Amino acid sequence: MDDHDGVIQRRGGWVVSRLSWVLMAAFIFAASIGFTGSGGHFSRHWHADGSTKIDSPAISRWYAADHLSITLSADNGANVLLPKEFAEAFEIEAVAPLPQSVAATEQGLLYTFAFAGTQGDRRIDFSLRAARPGLYRPQAAMEIGDQRFASQPILVLP
Amino acid sequence: MESVVRGAVIYFVLLFIIRVSGRRTMAQSTPFDFVLLLIIAETTQQALLGDDFSITNSVVLITTLFLIDIALSYLKRWSPSLDGILDGRPEFLVRNGKIDQRAMQRSRVDLEDILAAARGQHGLERLSQVRHAVLETNAGISIIPQPEDR
Numbered sequence: 586m587d588d589h590d591g592v593i594q595r596r597g598g599w600v601v602s603r604l605s606w607v608l609m610a611a612f613i614f615a616a617s618i619g620f621t622g623s624g625g626h627f628s629r630h631w632h633a634d635g636s637t638k639i640d641s642p643a644i645s646r647w648y649a650a651d652h653l654s655i656t657l658s659a660d661n662g663a664n665v666l667l668p669k670e671f672a673e674a675f676e677i678e679a680v681a682p683l684p685q686s687v688a689a690t691e692q693g694l695l696y697t698f699a700f701a702g703t704q705g706d707r708r709i710d711f712s713l714r715a716a717r718p719g720l721y722r723p724q725a726a727m728e729i730g731d732q733r734f735a736s737q738p739i740l741v742l743p
Numbered sequence: 744m745e746s747v748v749r750g751a752v753i754y755f756v757l758l759f760i761i762r763v764s765g766r767r768t769m770a771q772s773t774p775f776d777f778v779l780l781l782i783i784a785e786t787t788q789q790a791l792l793g794d795d796f797s798i799t800n801s802v803v804l805i806t807t808l809f810l811i812d813i814a815l816s817y818l819k820r821w822s823p824s825l826d827g828i829l830d831g832r833p834e835f836l837v838r839n840g841k842i843d844q845r846a847m848q849r850s851r852v853d854l855e856d857i858l859a860a861a862r863g864q865h866g867l868e869r870l871s872q873v874r875h876a877v878l879e880t881n882a883g884i885s886i887i888p889q890p891e892d893r
Contacts, residue, residue: 606810606813609806609809609810610810612803612806613747613803613806613807613810616744616746616747616803616806616807617744617747618744619744621746621799621803622799623744623745623746623795623800624744624745624748625744625745628744646795646797646799646800647797647798647799648795648796648797649794649795649796649797649800650794650795742797742798742799743797743798743799
C-alpha cells in the first residue's frame, strides 16, 4: 500500500512538474510578445493619423525606463497635451526637444514646442519612468496640435 | 521581450565562455577563482537587469534561464553529440596505471591533483595503486584503484 502511494505521489509530482514547465513556456511566450512590458508588440500603443504618429506605452514596469514618441509635421510649433492620468502613471524625466513651456491644466500637462529651421517631420521624445504599479485609464484624450487621440489604458506591472 | 532576449544571450555567452575556458578540477580552485566568480556574478547581474529592478523583470529572467536549462537538458539527452559539445566528455588521465601526459596537459591537471583525489576517495598513497583516473564533466576526478587495493 505504501509503495502504491509512493508511485502515485511520484506520478503526481511528475505531472505537476511538466504542467509547470508548460505554464513557464506560455509565460515566456507572453513576455516575448510584450505582455510583461519592456518591448514586444503588445507592450506599446500605436496611433497614426495623417502625418502624426504616436508610440506610447501600453504595458510598463514599475520604476523601469520607458518612452513616448510623437512624430508630427509642424512648421512653427505644436502643443501636446498629456492626460493627467498619464502624468500620474509616469514620471517624465526628460523631453527632447526641450519644450518652450509646460502648463498644468485641468485635463493634464500641456507642452508647447517651438520649432525653428527646416520644415518637415518633427519628433518629440518623452523619457518616462513608471511611478507606481496599477491600471490607469486616462479620461481625457491626448491632444497634438488640433488632433485628438483617444487615450488607451496603461498597465504598470510591479 | 527585452528581458527574454537579455536572459537568453547572457545564458549562452556564459555557457560558451565557461566551456571554452576549459575544465579545471574543483581542487584547483584558488581564492582568486572565488573572487572572479563574484565579479562575474555582479557583472552578469548588471547586464541582465540594466536599470529595471521590477519584480516582473526578475520573474521573466528567472523563468527564461530555467526554461533554457530544461530545454538544453532535453536536447542533450536527445543528441549525445550536442551533450559532448556543451558538457564535454570524461577524459582518462590515467588508464590502466599509465599516465596520459597529453590529456593532463590539455586539462591543466597535474599529478598532485590525481594523488589528492586518490587519497581523498580511497586513501591511496601511491600512483601505482591507481588503475584509472578520469576527469569527469563536472570537473571532478574519479579514481578507480587497482584490484588488489580495493
